[in-house]
Amino acid sequence: MATDIKPEEVSAILKEQFAAFESGAQTYETGKVLSVGDGIARVYGLENVMAGELVEFACGLQGLAMNLEEDNVGVAIFGEDKQICEGMEVKRTNTIASVPTGDALLGRVVDALGNPIDGKGPINTENSRPIEFKAPGIMERKSVHEPLQTGVKVIDALTPVGRGQRELIIGDRKTGKTTLAVDTIINQKGKGVQCFYVAIGQKRSTVVQIAETLKQHGALEYTTIIAATASDPAPMQFLAPYSGTAMAEHYCYLGSPTFGGTEGVAGGHALIVYDDLTKQSQAYRQLSLLLRRPPGREAFPGDVFYTHSRLLERSVKLSESEGAGSITALPIIETQANDVSAYIPTNVISITDGQIFLESDLFNAGQRPAINAGLSVSRVGGAAQTKSMKKTAGTLRLDLAQYRELAAFSQFASDLDPATRAQLEKGQRLMEVCKQGINEPQSVAEQVCLIYAGTNGYLNDIPVDKVVSYTAELNEALSTRYKDFSDKFAVEVKNDDFSKDLIAEMTDIVKSTTESFSSSL
Amino acid sequence: MLTSKAAKRYAKAFFSLAQDKGKLDEVRADFNALAQLAAQSEELKSFLSSPLVAQDKRLELLKSLFEGKIGATAMSFITFLNEKDRTPVLAEVCEYFEVFCNEAANVQLVTITSAQELSSTQIKAIEVKLEAKLNKTIKASTEIDAALLGGFKIAIGDQVIDHSITAQLNSLKQSIVNA
Ligand SMILES: Nc1ncnc2c1ncn2[C@@H]1O[C@H](COP(=O)(O)OP(=O)(O)OP(=O)(O)O)[C@@H](O)[C@H]1O
Ligand SMILES: [Mg+2]
Helix, strand or coil: CHHHCCHHHHHHHHHHHHHHCCCCCEEEEEEEEEEEECCEEEEEECCCCCCCEEEEECCCCEEEEEEECCCCEEEEECCCHHHCCCCCEEEEEEEECEEECCHHHCCCEECCCCCECCCCCCCCCCCEEECCCCCCCCCCECCCCCECCCCCHHHHHHCCCECCCECEEEECCCCCHHHHHHHHHHCCCCCCEEEEEEEECCCHHHHHHHHHHHHHCCCHHHEEEEEECCCCCHHHHHHHHHHHHHHHHHHHCCCCHHHCCCCCCCCCEEEEEEECHHHHHHHHHHHHHHCCCCECHHHCECCHHHHHHHHHCCCCEECHHHCCCEEEEEEEEECCCCCCCCHHHHHHHHHCCEEEEECHHHHHCCCCCCECCCCCEECCHHHHCCHHHHHHHCCHHHHHHHHHHHHHHHCCCCCCCHHHHHHHHHHHHHHHHHCCCCCCCCCHHHHHHHHHHHHCCCCCCCCHHHHHHHHHHHHHHHHCCCHHHHHHHHHHHHCCCCCHHHHHHHHHHHHHHHHHHHHHC | CCCCHHHHHHHHHHHHHHHHHCCHHHHHHHHHHHHHHHHHCHHHHHHHHCCCCCHHHHHHHHHHHHECCECHHHHHHHHHHHHCCCHHHHHHHHHHHHHHHHHHCCEEEEEEEECCCCCHHHHHHHHHHHHHHHCCEEEEEEEECHHHCCEEEEEECCEEEEEEHHHHHHHHHHHHHCC
């Protein structure tokens, strides 16, 4: 215990602190609150305040200067506006809002300003970054080329995601959007990717649940959760994605001389999930309307496109000379009744490198993850897909498309010719192959073997409703009996190889698994 | 606090007109008296800003109140404001007028807040320092605020120079908390 600490020592240390403390006159600029309400304060004075600067109210609350007008400044308040009254003094801080960054944040839950809210004590880090940061230019970038395995079969096969890509997850409420993102985070274990989950406008209970899930799968240790929940003030919900991105940039720019990193150091990789940007734009709409900015379509302000484009442009794959770091973004958008042509969805679709479209009809029919393979695309991920997956999944998209067409048609036809029937049967099995449970990301070997079995007809003799248990058996076999093969596969994936020997071995494994499974039925 | 844009415009116009007429000092004195009166009398304020009083009625009353007591130029300005239905901002116009006068004369108003009353030599010393620093004639007003504990605080417009004990204690606290 601390019995050997003497009171004199405490005094001595404090005395030292006081001696070192030097305080001359402080000069600062002030203003006075003219009016306050709905989380917005109008401040008179603050003549030289910058847009985006933090200001401090006399009661200790902070705010963000958003509107600089001729005779007053519109300030968004980070907290309860009840504590602020007319005539209260407001001070400039001369700093743009910034958040702490670095390893100390991993495994933590913080608010939009980087303050810990998980009760695990203060965050000890010396690093910080401004929450708004200009995206890198063209010269510093490189096109996406390394895969970022999501661990979700359908995505890795049909809409692959590469490091530095921005892939939108879009769908109605309760269609498994969050689940896809969380599974992707879980799958980054041991892959050297730092993850950031930005929860905007969600219930606190949901955030707790996600933290629990991540912890259970050992994923919290490389993840930071930035939470601006439904009860937090609108400015916090608006800022949270920018704060999260600033934290991710810490890793990405480690090796970038242009952006404050050290030359010769390898840049880190980060994955950031914005869950969801619909709520963020709603928070921004609220702020803008209260600041009396003119409303446009759907009452969103004119610059709502820019709020998202400048955010998503910060996702980047840096060139070799800049350390080759990356930030991959998975923004989430919630649609109403599958309407992707509403204002915010079309905006974000146009900024991102592709979208994963989830449908409630599929979800309710038990096809989970409820990805609509026809409408989902990845515009750049193809270059980042592993060779094995590219070879195997080549025909999957076509097969699924044909199946969808036939399935619609066959509802009217009473009897079908054998060729059509065969194609339908295969399609049904492929749809089963696409199914995957929650929080069980799969390795490339598992995904490729299963899709190989499906597209090459090894599942034709297995009843449709048994395909899911076949999947389980195959995965089991791959991690026990054929462990050597899985390891070899992983090595080839790393070298971006897919040798003939490996294919032959895979065919044998699939064949024998199918045989043993069929006989056990 | 001066917030009305209209008041600023009128004050500016009156200021340059008074300057042209060479009546600046006279109007300034009248307007200062008016501003003081408005600050003291709630009744005058509500009368000036009430939309229920008709324009000609208001003119009559204004005349009976001020005619003869203030200069003809100031009176004509007030009549003009009445005609434009801008009497609610009359007090602010007067205050802005003073601001423009000070600006033209290169005078800077400062407020010195201290925990205890400062002696005139102390105030003079501060004024001299500020004059050298800002290159302006300083007109200081003083306030007492015991919460400062000691030292003083100078407000120059929005700019504050804080040399109070409270501020230093606060920053000491910050440096310990954040250490
Ligand atoms: N692949 C899956 N298999 C089975 N259940 C799933 C799957 N994906 C999601 N679910 C279940 O569906 C429910 C909704 O999922 P999730 O919360 O991910 O949806 P969401 O679209 O993020 O919802 P919200 O609109 O509330 O954000 C959850 O209870 C989840 O367990
Ligand atoms: Mg969700």
